[in-house]
Amino acid sequence: xxxxxxxxxxxxxxxxxxxxxxxxxxxxxxxxxxxxxxxxxxxxxxxxxxxxxxxxxxxxxxxxxxxxxxxxxxxxxxxxxxxxxxxxxxxxxxxxxxxxxxxxxxxxxxxxxxxxxxxxxxxxxxxxxxxxxxxxxxxxxxxxxxxxxxxxxxxxxxxxxxxxxxxxxxxxxxxxxxxxxxxxxxxxxxxxxxxxxxxxxxxxxxxxxxxxxxxxxxxxxxxxxxxxxxxxxxxxxxxxxxxxxxxxxxxxxxxxxxxxxxxxxxxxxxxxxxxxxxxxxxxxxxxxxxxxxxxxxxxxxxxxxxxxxxxxxxxxxxxxxxxxxxxxxxxxxxxxxxxxxxxxxxxxxxxxxxxxxxxxxxxxxxxxxxxxxxxxxxxxxxxxxxxxxxxxxxxxxxxxxxxxxxxxx
Amino acid sequence: xxxxxxxxxxxxxxxxxxxxxxxxxxxxxxxxxxxxxxxxxxxxxxxxxxxxxxxxxxxxxxxxxxxxxxxxxxxxxxxxxxxxxxxxxxxxxxxxxxxxxxxxxxxxxxxxxxxxxxxxxxxxxxxxxxxxxxxxxxxxxxxxxxxxxxxxxxxxxxxxxxxxxxxxxxxxxxxxxxxxxxxxxxxxxxxxxxxxxxxxxxxxxxxxxxxxxxxxxxxxxxxxxxxxxxxxxxxxxxxxxxxxxxxxxxxxxxxxxxxxxxxxxxxxxxxxxxxxxxxxxxxxxxxxxxxxxxxxxxxxxxxxxxxxxxxxxxxxxxxxxxxxxxxxxxxxxxxxxxx
Numbered sequence: 190x191x192x193x194x195x196x197x198x199x200x201x202x203x204x205x206x207x208x209x210x211x212x213x214x215x216x217x218x219x220x221x222x223x224x225x226x227x228x229x230x231x232x233x234x235x236x237x238x239x240x241x242x243x244x245x246x247x248x249x250x251x252x253x254x255x256x257x258x259x260x261x262x263x264x265x266x267x268x269x270x271x272x273x274x275x276x277x278x279x280x281x282x283x284x285x286x287x288x289x290x291x292x293x294x295x296x297x298x299x300x301x302x303x304x305x306x307x308x309x310x311x312x313x314x315x316x317x318x319x320x321x322x323x324x325x326x327x328x329x330x331x332x333x334x335x336x337x338x339x340x341x342x343x344x345x346x347x348x349x350x351x352x353x354x355x356x357x358x359x360x361x362x363x364x365x366x367x368x369x370x371x372x373x374x375x376x377x378x379x380x381x382x383x384x385x386x387x388x389x390x391x392x393x394x395x396x397x398x399x400x401x402x403x404x405x406x407x408x409x410x411x412x413x414x415x416x417x418x419x420x421x422x423x424x425x426x427x428x429x430x431x432x433x434x435x436x437x438x439x440x441x442x443x444x445x446x447x448x449x450x451x452x453x454x455x456x457x458x459x460x461x462x463x464x465x466x467x468x469x470x471x472x473x474x475x476x477x478x479x480x481x482x483x484x485x486x487x488x489x490x491x492x493x494x495x496x497x498x499x500x501x502x503x504x505x506x507x508x509x510x511x512x513x514x515x516x517x518x519x520x521x522x523x524x525x526x527x528x529x530x531x532x533x534x535x536x537x538x539x540x541x542x543x544x545x546x547x548x549x550x551x552x553x554x555x556x557x558x559x560x561x562x563x564x565x566x567x568x569x570x571x572x573x574x575x576x577x578x579x580x581x582x583x584x585x586x587x588x589x590x591x592x593x594x595x596x597x598x
Numbered sequence: 599x600x601x602x603x604x605x606x607x608x609x610x611x612x613x614x615x616x617x618x619x620x621x622x623x624x625x626x627x628x629x630x631x632x633x634x635x636x637x638x639x640x641x642x643x644x645x646x647x648x649x650x651x652x653x654x655x656x657x658x659x660x661x662x663x664x665x666x667x668x669x670x671x672x673x674x675x676x677x678x679x680x681x682x683x684x685x686x687x688x689x690x691x692x693x694x695x696x697x698x699x700x701x702x703x704x705x706x707x708x709x710x711x712x713x714x715x716x717x718x719x720x721x722x723x724x725x726x727x728x729x730x731x732x733x734x735x736x737x738x739x740x741x742x743x744x745x746x747x748x749x750x751x752x753x754x755x756x757x758x759x760x761x762x763x764x765x766x767x768x769x770x771x772x773x774x775x776x777x778x779x780x781x782x783x784x785x786x787x788x789x790x791x792x793x794x795x796x797x798x799x800x801x802x803x804x805x806x807x808x809x810x811x812x813x814x815x816x817x818x819x820x821x822x823x824x825x826x827x828x829x830x831x832x833x834x835x836x837x838x839x840x841x842x843x844x845x846x847x848x849x850x851x852x853x854x855x856x857x858x859x860x861x862x863x864x865x866x867x868x869x870x871x872x873x874x875x876x877x878x879x880x881x882x883x884x885x886x887x888x889x890x891x892x893x894x895x896x897x898x899x900x901x902x903x904x905x906x907x908x909x910x911x912x913x914x915x916x917x918x919x920x921x922x923x924x925x926x927x928x929x930x931x932x933x934x935x936x937x
Contacts, residue, residue, distance in 0.1 A: 343709020379687035380678035514916025
C-alpha cells in the first residue's frame with residue numbers, strides 16, 4: 190500500500206484549512222491532513238475500519254516512516270516527490286508571496302516598518318518588494334514605532350490598507366498606545382464611521398539565545414484589546430493564507446509570526462487561496478485527547494506525537510490559528526469526542542492564551558470533560574540567554590509526552 | 599467663533615445640570631485658532647484634534663446638533679453616543695478625532711497626510727491635495743510622538759500643519775515648569791520645517807499664517823509648525839478648580855478676548871454695524887438652543903448598539919460552539935450575546 194495512498198490533497202482545502210471530511214476512504218481520513226504531513230509522522234493505522242481501542246499494542250500499528258526532525262525537513266515521501274503541482278518554498282517566502290499578491294491586487298496595500306524597503310526586511314519577508322513597488326509602497330520608516338503605527342492608523346482611516354512590520358514583535362510594545370487606543374478602538378468610538386484595515390505583523394517567540402528582549406511571547410499582551418483580531422501562523426501554507434486574509438479583512442489584525450519558523454519548507458498550491466482568520470486547523474484527527482496548540486509549539490507537539498503514536502496513543506492535534514477569537518466550534522467538536530484537553534503554548538502561564546482558552550473551554554464544554562484541562566506554557570521568566578536555561582523556558586516534546594501519559598493514563 | 603463660545607458656554611450649563619458627563623474640556627478663549635485655521639480649509643481637508651475638540655468639530659462643519667447629542671450620549675450623536683466629549687469623529691467632514699491621550703492624534707494626522715502623498719505619487723491622482731491640520735497643546739510638545747512626527751513629516755514632505763495651541767498650562771503644569779526651551783516654534787527648524795509664532799488671540803493674524811501654511815502644504819513644499827499663543831478662559835476641564843493660575847494672567851488674556859477684539863475691529867473699520875452683530879448673536883443662540891432641544895429629545899442608544907461597531911467586519915467575534923459565526927446569533931444584534 191505504501192505511502193502513496195496517504196492523502197496529500199494539494200488541490201483541496203483551498204478555501205480553508207484542514208477539512209478532511211471530503212476524503213473518501215477511512216484510511217485516508219486517518220492519515221494526517223495534507224498541509225502538515227510533510228513533517229509529521231506519517232503513520233498508517235490498520236485499515237479494517239474497526240477502530241476499537243485507539244491504544245492498540247505497537248505490533249499492530251503499521252508505523253512506516255518515522256521522520257526524525259519535526260521541523261524544516263525536506264519531505265521524504267515518494268508521493269510528495271511525485272506530485273508535480275504546487276511549489277516548494279520557505280515560510281518567509283510564503284509570507285512574501287502572499288504580500289506580493291495582495292499588493293498587486295490592490296494598489297492601496299502598502300507596507301511600512303524599519304528596514305522593510307531597501308534592506309528587504311530583517312527576515313527577508315519584503316525582499317525585492319521595494320524595487321518592484323517603489324519606496325512609498327514599501328516605506329522604510331525611522332525608528333519610531335508608536336508614531337509609524339499611528340501613521341498607519343491614520344492612513345487606514347483615510348483609505349489605504351497598510352501593513353505594519355515590527356522588526357520584532359517586542360518592538361511593538363512601543364506602539365502599544367496606538368495599537369490599543371487607536372487600532373482597536375477607533376472604529377467603535379467613531380460610531381462605525383472609520384475602518385482601520387491594518388495588519389500588524391512581526392516575529393515573536395523564543396529564538397536561539399537572542400536574549401530576553403528579543404525573545405518575548407507577547408500574544409497575551411494584545412489579547413484583551415477589544416476590536417483587534419489576532420492570528421498565529423505556523424506553516425508556509427497558513428502563513429501565506431493568513432497574510433492574504435489579514436490584508437483583505439476590514440478589521441485590524443495582528444499576525445504573529447515566529448523567529449524560528451521562517452525557514453520551514455513546504456509545498457503549497459500554485460492556485461490562489463486564502464485561509465480563514467477565525468477557523469482553527471485540524472492537524473491530525475484522533476480519539477484519545479485533544480491537543481490545542483499554535484505557532485512553534487505545533488511542531489513540538491508533532492514531534493512529541495511521533496513517540497506518542499508509537500506508544501499507542503491517538504491524539505487529536507488542533508492548531509488554533511486564531512488566538513483571538515477562539516474557534517470554539519472546531520475545539521468543541523474535538524472535546525466532545527476525546528473528553529480530555531492538553532493546551533501546549535509558548536505564551537507565559539500567567540494571563541496567557543492558554544489561560545484564556547481554559548476559561549473558554551470550561552465555560553462552554555464543562556460537561557464534556559473527563560479530566561481537568563492541562564496546560565503547558567512557558568515559564569514566567571524573562572528568556573535567559575544561556576542555551577540550557579532557554580531550553581528550559583519553553584515547552585519541550587518530552588514534557589508533552591509526559592503530560593499526555595498523565596492525562597490519558 | 600461666536601458659535602464656538604456660545605456652544606461651550608451651553609456645555610458648561612448642561613454639564614452642571616447633569617445632562618453631560620465625564621471629562622469635558624472647553625475651548626473658551628481659543629476660538630481664534632480654530633476659526634483661523636479651519637476656515638481656510640476645503641471640505642476634503644482633514645482636521646485632527648485632541649480632547650478639546652468641540653469647537654474644531656463645529657468649525658469643520660459638524661452640525662451643532664450632532665455634537666450636542668454626542669455630548670449627551672444620545673444615539674443621534676456624531677459618533678452614535680459611543681465617543682463622547684473627547685472622541686468627536688466625522689468621516690463626512692474629515693474630522694479624524696477626538697483623542698483622549700495627548701499626542702496620539704499627531705501620528706494619525708501624519709498618516710492622513712501620508713495618504714495624500716501616496717494618492718498623488720502611487721495612485722497617480724494629480725488632484726489629490728488634501729491638507730491635514732493637527733491641533734494639540736503645549737504639554738504635547740514634550741511628548742515623543744510630537745518629535746517623531748515632526749521628523750517624519752519633514753522627511754517625506756507631508757502636507758500637514760502642526761498647530762500648537764499654547765495656552766501655557768497643561769492642567770496645572772505651567773509650560774515654563776515643564777519645558778527646557780519654552781519657544782516651541784524654534785523646534786520646527788530643528789527638524790527641517792518653518793517654525794512660526796503667532797498671536798493666537800487675533801483671528802486675522804492666525805488666518806494670515808494659516809493661509810500661507812496651507813498653501814505651502816498644498817503645493818507639496820511640506821509641513822509647517824505654527825505656535826499660537828493663546829489662553830483658555832476656563833479650567834482645563836469642568837472638573838478643574840483652576841486655582842493655580844494667577845488672576846493677573848487671566849485678566850491679561852481676558853482683555854485680549856478674540857471675539858471682542860474682532861467685533862471691535864469690524865465696527866471700527868465700518869465693515870459691519872451693531873445690528874449685524876446682534877443678528878449673528880441671535881442666530882447663534884437659536885442654533886445652540888435648537889441643538890440642546892434636539893439632543894434632549896433624541897433617544898438613548900439601545901442595547902442593540904453595544905456590539906455593533908466593535909469590528910468593521912463582525913466575523914471578528916469568531917465562531918461559536920455551534921459552528922455559526924457569533925454575529926449571526928440574534929442575541930448579537932440585541933446586544934446581549936456572549937462574546
